[in-house]
Amino acid sequence: MKMGMLFVGKAVNLTSYIVVGMTRIWTLLLVLICLNLNAQDIHFSQFYMSPTNLNPALTGVMNCKMRFVANYRNQWAPILGFSNSFNTYNLSFDQKVPVGRYDYFGFGGTFWGDKAGSLDFSTLQFKLSGSYSKRMSGTRTSSNYLVFGAEAGLNQRGVKFHNAIWGNQITNNGPDPTQPGDPAIFDPSFLFADVSVGVLWFSVLDKHNNFYVGGALSHLNEPLQNNIEEGTPGYIPAPLYSKLTIHGGGVFRINRKSAIIPGFVTFFQGPSFQLNAGTSFRFGSGQSRTNESSFQMGLWSRLANKYKDPSSTGLHMDALILSARFDYQKYGFGLSYDINTSSLRNANAGNNSFELSFIYNVCGPERRGIYCPNF
Numbered sequence: 001m002k003m004g005m006l007f008v009g010k011a012v013n014l015t016s017y018i019v020v021g022m023t024r025i026w027t028l029l030l031v032l033i034c035l036n037l038n039a040q041d042i043h044f045s046q047f048y049m050s051p052t053n054l055n056p057a058l059t060g061v062m063n064c065k066m067r068f069v070a071n072y073r074n075q076w077a078p079i080l081g082f083s084n085s086f087n088t089y090n091l092s093f094d095q096k097v098p099v100g101r102y103d104y105f106g107f108g109g110t111f112w113g114d115k116a117g118s119l120d121f122s123t124l125q126f127k128l129s130g131s132y133s134k135r136m137s138g139t140r141t142s143s144n145y146l147v148f149g150a151e152a153g154l155n156q157r158g159v160k161f162h163n164a165i166w167g168n169q170i171t172n173n174g175p176d177p178t179q180p181g182d183p184a185i186f187d188p189s190f191l192f193a194d195v196s197v198g199v200l201w202f203s204v205l206d207k208h209n210n211f212y213v214g215g216a217l218s219h220l221n222e223p224l225q226n227n228i229e230e231g232t233p234g235y236i237p238a239p240l241y242s243k244l245t246i247h248g249g250g251v252f253r254i255n256r257k258s259a260i261i262p263g264f265v266t267f268f269q270g271p272s273f274q275l276n277a278g279t280s281f282r283f284g285s286g287q288s289r290t291n292e293s294s295f296q297m298g299l300w301s302r303l304a305n306k307y308k309d310p311s312s313t314g315l316h317m318d319a320l321i322l323s324a325r326f327d328y329q330k331y332g333f334g335l336s337y338d339i340n341t342s343s344l345r346n347a348n349a350g351n352n353s354f355e356l357s358f359i360y361n362v363c364g365p366e367r368r369g370i371y372c373p374n375f
Helices: 024-035
Strands: 066-075 086-099 103-116 121-138 143-158 189-206 209-218 243-255 258-269 272-287 292-304 316-328 331-340 351-362
Touching: 086 121, 103 143, 121 189, 272 316
Parallel strands: none
Antiparallel strands: 066 086, 066 351, 086 103, 103 121, 121 143, 143 189, 189 209, 209 243, 243 258, 258 272, 272 292, 292 316, 316 331, 331 351
8 A cells, every 4th residue: 555645546547657558548447547636645654754744733733833754664675676665754843932821823824745556647836734723621731622623725636648659669578768759648747725723622631741632634634636628529427526634643751750641642634544553652852951862762553444355344454654753852753664564465475664853842941831642
């Protein structure tokens, strides 16, 4: 299963060449199939280090004033080669602004991109998000908050069919990409808008313990993924399924230098369901008036349904995820590696993907208590 971006039936459409003798009619059908996919979203194994992609209500939920986040994921390089592997990257910024004595506004911007296969099936998105955090009860250092968030974005999706190998490029010695391809082929792309909302509840028990739970509903407008206009022969409406995300987690201190940090996230989108769950252990933290550092190691699992197999029921293990994180002052560095446990492990010896994450918090002289969980 591809975690950078999932597409129903996408594996067939990302092949590097087309069977010899394919006519232009089949070529046009291929265009329709590729661009009328029921697409799903990007998501990271280190979902906890990409908060604005998880839930718009997480915008501005931080102890500092501003936060910068960067994520990168590479998948299926052992099978496809690095140049044709699935690559996902993300950059985001968010900030909180005090309102009144206890409440906060949050706002931010996120840009992410995803490219898959030799045909460069790609998606780019830029979105703006905002949130409002309302303190429901508590004191300066222990409190309960309810947060509402929303976001709106613009997406571009496209594919480069000129990168494919067509029938007239097949020679007795194999494919020859220097030969001219099919003149009827073009590289389609299109734009679509997207709207999402979210809600979050978090409780800060004290300076060292907290928990949170939230949910988000993405693609409220169910934007169409068609590159051709309605009424065109072969037109089939292909909306982007709405997605329900439910997530939670927390930090629970074991002793002065260690803590357990569990978390989970579930995605419901069209016929697809996915669950990521596990925990990290934080230890070796050193704290002083000018220095704070910690190291984490974690084990997570990814479960999913097999919606294309009518004889299959329940959840199936897709991967085990090994994670590590180092935090030093206001910097956070994350690394994870997915070990494939699905049937595809026979093709790639269990190798799946790796991720890199980076978080930088900007804090000012004002600190209004222990306001929220840290990500």
